[in-house]
Amino acid sequence: MAVETFGKSVYDDDFDEEDGPAIFKRSKPTARQNPLNPEVKKPSSQRHEGQSGRPVSDIPSSNGQNSSSQKGKMVTSSRASPVKSSAATPKASTSSIKASPEKSSIVNLKASNSLEGHAKHSSEQNRSTSVKEEKKYSVESNDSEDSEDDKPLSARLKGNSNYTQKGLSKPVPMTSLSPMSKTAVKKSPEESDDEVPLSSRFPMRSNVVTSSSKPYDSDQKKPLASKIQQNGSTSRDKQQKSSLVTNKRPLDNANSSGQSSVKKTKLSDISAPMKIKQVSVKVDPKADDDDHIPIAQRMKKTPMSDNKSSAKQKSVKVVSSSFKKTTKSSKKVLKNSKYIKSTKMIPSSGDGQKKWTTLVHSGVIFPPPYQRHGVKMLYNGKPVDLTPDQEEVATMFAVMKDTDYMQKDKFKENFWNDWRKLLGKNHVIQSLEKCDFTPIYDWYQQEKEKKKQMTTEEKKALKEEKLKQEEKYMWAIVDGVKEKVGNFRVEPPGLFRGRGEHPKMGKLKNRIRPSDITINIGKDAPMPECPIPGESWKEVRHDNTVTWLAFWNDPINPKEFKYVFLAASSTLKGQSDKEKYEKARMLKDYIQNIRTAYTKNFTSKDVMKRQIAVATYLIDKLALRAGNEKDDDEADTVGCCTLKVENVKAVAPNTLEFNFLGKDSIRYENKVEVELPVYKAIIQFQAGKRGSDDLFDELDTSKLNAHLKELMPGLTAKVFRTYNASITLDEMLNRGTKDGDVAEKIVVYQHANKEGLLKELKTDLDRARKGKPPLKNSDGKRRNLSPEAIEKKIAQTNAKIEKMERDMKTKEDLKTVALGTSKINYLDPRITVAWCKRHEVPIEKIFNKSLLAKFAWAMDVDPDFRF
């Protein structure tokens, strides 16, 4: 097995490129030692102080450019102005998608209601109603925002689906079935088995506190097993789940992984290659440079850290216990798995806290020192001399001339305060208003232009130069396996670009120096040399309970840290990603009971219980985020638990209108029909309070999560997002695929977008004929076309549509199945991989290179995998 190859693989970059069967995964824990440090170390995880790094070597030489220079268009989007409502945004207008979410949520609610409260049949009725409403609301909601954030994930995923049949001309999001409803209602046929049992089991689980193991085990097996057939992964999954649940930190240790690791490894290695082929997952040869490690290989890696030595058992409530049990099951599973790969990734986490045994890396790279340009800005119309430091900061500001930040007083004020410190009290420059940064701005534009004008060769040369300098920083060797590092470049100085109305926007982010940086590295690894002569690291640690390679304190908020982690394609990240999905998957077995429980508590006498019930409902239905408390020096945004009274308006008879700034200050606006008890509860929570008071005054995220954990080990608010998104995708794909529906859906989807365009064009046509100016279209820039031109355009668009449809059918290109980049975080890749296997669709049609790398762990999933 893989073991032998290690030496080579680690050091040799090219190695990976070949795909052969190179196996280079880490095999058993023991085996993997890093050639560099032959001695394997003990699991001690404490942090030691290391020697400080020696300054010496290479300093980045390129010219200093401050990255701050990004300029730009920036915030033009709605973001800046939360309120924005114009329907004009391209997105809004076109996309059925975007709009849909909101609608969907509405619908969903209804559907869900039926589920929870009433008999299923009622859902039918509701549905029809809901459809209408959808339209109604959709209009309003659309414009509100572009970001999809606002919309429930589930809704987003759904995209369009079945409504078509109902006669709606456009594809409407299939939302009608809320995740819940789907699960419960629709799916029931298939899954019924699982679900039923669960409920019965439910009681037990819930309080499983310490003892635990049983609850989980038993249930789990059943459902999973039945669904997933002999898939190796299944078994593994179980294991993982358990581990997952536990969570990394508290882990108890574990054993579980340790035990079977050996076997797994073997299996995996063998099987992996084969499978891959089948699936046709292949790594692009060219891709090499980036990821050197072929996916196939990666898959093999087994992170299992050996057993973890320490087993800590935490008495964390419920959680820990369940996992342990899993161990047992895991073994079994292993045996029959053919598709082991996924299995391979043994939850190292299982072992408690240890995340790695050996860790070698080169530290971080710093941005080049500032190079002054000497261009003088004007003060009161006269050129001013600035020191390099002063000039550097002035340039940061100058370069942001045409961003929206320049419109914000807070930004200017904060900048001024920080810059003024650099200028000193007696500087000529006494007020920002009299400053004219134009010369610097112009200089910057020129520089940019120069860069653009460079020939391809020059650009290439520069790129190579940079690569050469950075290469050594790009990789780390974790337990003998070469892994890509995520962000090895220290953030350059610049002005803080907080989103929304961030109180600290415009503040100077100082240059980070080696003495600000703490390095985390294996005890026996060579110390990364400090790249700046004469300086040294702040500290060196050897803490194998964490995954970061380095961190520094955020200059804007010294209480916070900026970490350097491994890239998403690394085993370590892949593992935790998988654990995340396993946890979400586990929720499937509990969801029905959870929903039943919270529905019941809508009318609880205990206020806190009622609030928890309603909050959970909102999180489940609307995919709201948990909503932690925030400090005053952060943007004023809210999540579920921090909703204010004024953020929710109850409109008779049972509609709730949400309006608040959520993550990233993106406005969430949504009107939703809810079950009457929820509606009433909200009104109660609001009674006697002011608008700015907390809606859920008895609640915060820790209480909420503590409660969720009683319902399912490891359950937290964010799991609902993952769960609802993944379950929806899974259902969508499975439902649609039978008759090639999915491909069609995509066509429809695209079609809808194009239709939007057509409509606009036709409108313009009419107006043009009447001699009126064209309307502004969604992109905001409407060209003034002659009627003929417009007609031509329409013809073109129609042709495009046709072509697209043809392409779709022939190519069966599914790429667009709503896999937006951010959504990637919520969709279990195994759903997609398994689906591809079943339908012989090359996975690379759907996942791009980086996604393939990131999801290497999912590639060996059994074709029958269901979320």
Place this chain on the structure above:
DNA sequence: TCCTTGACTTGTTCCTACCGGG
């Protein structure tokens, strides 16, 4: 129990290389 710290995930924005059409 509450608050702070720490670690890690999620999400948006910016930038650039690439692609297909004219």
Place this chain on the structure above:
DNA sequence: CCCGGTAGGAACAAGTCAAGGA
């Protein structure tokens, strides 16, 4: 071959959530 539109990726802000200490 130029060019506008975009996918993809880097950068980094902003969340979530657990542990640990007061």
